[in-house]
Amino acid sequence: MSNRDNIQSIRKLWSEIYKNEDYNVILEQLIAEVESSALSNPHVSQPEGWYKDAIVYSLYVDLFNGTFAGLTEKLPQLRELGVSCIWLLPILDSPMRDAGFDIRDYRTIRADLLDLPQSTSVEERQKAFRDFLDEAHKNGLKVIFDIAMNHTSEEHQWFVESRKGPDNPYRDYYIWNKDTNRYKETRLLFKGMCPSNWEKDGDYYFFHRFFEFQPDLNYRNPQVLLEVSRILLFWLSQGLDGFRADAIPYIWKEEGTDCENLPEAHMIIKIFRAILDQVRPNTLLLAEACQPPVEVVKYFGDGDECHAGYHFPLMPMIFKSLAIQDAEPVLDVLHPSVTPDIMSENQWFMFLRLHDELTLEMVTPEDRAIIHGHYCRDPRWDFRVGEGISARLAELLDRNPDKIGLAYSIMLTLPGTPIIYYGDEYGKFNDDDFYETFRKETGKDDTRYFVRGPMNWEETASELSDPESVTSKVNTIIKTQLKARSLTKVFGRGSNTWAKPELSENTKNTAPVLAYFREYEGEKVLVINNLSDKALEIKSVDGKTFTGIDIIGGNEVSFPLTLAPLAFKWVKL
Structure with missing residues (x-):
């Protein structure tokens, strides 16, 4: 889309969202700034499309x-x-009551992350972050970060002003009501932790989809759209390579709906995309x-x-396939009836574990029972009353390097961009002490903090020196896989x-092998994953035998092929 088209798109979308012509003065202000x-x-x-070839590493700096x-x-x-x-x-x-997703100031980096005094000016903090970006780019690394577009912290200056009363100019930056009778069809996202989407504040209630200290922004007020657009413009000017747009299905509310995935939410995202394309094309919007x-x-x-989106339902189906030693769950979730085809410029982002729970929100009750029953081996790991499991990858997979390697083989070779969660490349375990510290400090029993503990680099180095340790074995497997993928x-x-x-x-009625061909510009790779805890001999694939080179081991592969339990092959044909 040309620069002129981007501006025209912003104008058209704005007029569809905001019918009141009095708001056009805000529109002109936005366009001038863009x-x-x-x-x-x-x-x-x-x-173009740089994110398709990326290996993404997700981390908390501290x-x-x-x-x-x-x-x-x-x-x-x-x-x-x-x-x-x-x-x-x-x-x-951020006040850090929700791991930083409760933002107090969208233009300021937390001083502790920069090892600077709290009194350090905003300009000095921004300079320090730009220096980091320069170093990352020198090392060939792109950098993206989270931006919560749906809500702020209750300590954000907008909300501090908003709660002062109905006549405050920031009042309509948020959603207030005299009672809780609006948006009654909206589901409760934090079941078991928040009893309502409304929080009483004085004589009024404010609306929130997440914790009660994270009030939702009111995009019906065009000034809010202008403000969030300015935040994007600011970080573009700093050299950021992309944004993870947090909680975007919830940004528009409409009475009589569940307040998710509404047309206006899509229009707002289109405006954000047009802004990115106008200022710095191919900046990732995830x-x-x-x-x-x-x-x-x-x-x-x-x-x-x-440009891209997370494939949330695939992750639990990978775990189900591993649990029942059957490929069908993965095949089913990636069938076009469940996962529609996407355009060539778009991409799925794939993951095994992240900073949140292993979500079971979108699986059937039967699948939830299987996955939760198999993997939630400690009742403390339960999240949202059976709708998730708060555990690190190594814990879920019995601290077994072969199982971890197999899970990574699946994630790294299916269509998409893989994400590694910090520490998983070392088989990091749950951090009970970190969880307990957070629970005592906040009074919130948020079990996701089991998976958010700090790295102990001295201990990791010691474990790496022992080739028989889980840490060393997992690290060797994943480094080898990533090197092969980069080829x-x-x-x-x-x-x-x-x-x-x-x-x-x-094998009776089971499909213990997950196999597929990947092909691009004349190159063809056969991936074979043995989900079984038994060695299997594969006579042929699709009725044919092949000869090729194992991308990981470098040795020749031919059929019949014997795969050890939980083994995999990436065969270049």
Whole structure:
């Protein structure tokens, strides 16, 4: 889309959202600021589709290595691992009651992350962050971070003013009501932790979808859209490579609906995308929409909304397949009836574990019973009353390096961009002490803090020196896999065709092997994953035998092929 088209798109979308012509003065202000930013932005356009070839590493700066200086020390290590993009979990100024997703100031980095006094000026903090970005870019690493577009902290200056009373100019930045009778069809997201979406404050109630200290913004007020757009413009000027748009399905509220995935939400995202394209094309806009794929793909629009989105339902189905040693759950969730085809410029972001729970929100009651029953081995790991499991990958997979390697083989070779959650490359365990500390400090029994503990680099180094440790074995497997993945673009960009392996022994009604062909620009790779805890001999695939090279081991592969329990092969044909 040309620059002129971007501006026209913003005008058209604005007029569809805001019918009142009195709001056009705000529109003209927005357009003037976008055009000015496009002219003054010193950062060149990014390569088209760069996120398709990325290996993303997700981390909390403080929990990873203390500060940005500590993170900078580890940049060469991340690059050696095979990482090409860092996803910074919340770093903006916050009271930290929800791990930084409760933002107090959208333009200020938390001083503790920069190892600066709290009194350090905003300008000095911004300079320190730009220095980090420069170092990351010198190491060949893109940087994206979280921006909560749906809500703020109750300590944000807008809300501090808003709660002063109905006549305050910031009152309509948020949603207030005399009672709780609005938006009654809206589901409770934090079941078991928040009893209502409304919180009493004086004589009024304010609306929130998450914790009661995170009031929702009111996008019916166009000034809010202008303010959030300004935040995007600011970070574009600093050189950020992309944004993870947090909780976007909830940003528009409409009486008589469930207040999710409404048309106006899509229009607002289209405006944000047009702004990014106008100022710095190919800046990643990543949809954090915990929704079924049929809804998530709508946030790709016609190539005019988000570039990419998380595939939330695939993750629990990978775990189900591993639990029952059957490929069908993965095959079913990636069937076009569940996961629609997407345009070539769009991408799924894939993960095994992240900073939140293993969500079971979008699985059937039967699947929830299977997955929760198999993996929630400690009742303390339960999240949202059976709708999730708060556990690290190593804990879920019995601290078994072979199981972890198999899970990574699946994630790294299915269509999409993979995300590594910090510490998982070392088989990091749950952190009970960190969870207990948070629970005592906040009074919130948020079990997700089991998976958010700090890295102990001294202990990790000691474990790596022992080739028999879980840490060493897992790290060796994942580093080898990532190096192999970096040798080809077929996994990030190629087509996917399911394959049917013929086994030497009858496995009755199960499909213990997950196999598929990936193909891109003349290159073809056969991926074979043995989900079984038994060795299996594969006589042929799709009725044919093949000869090829194992991308990971470098040795020749031919059929019949014997796979050890929980083993995998990536065969370049």
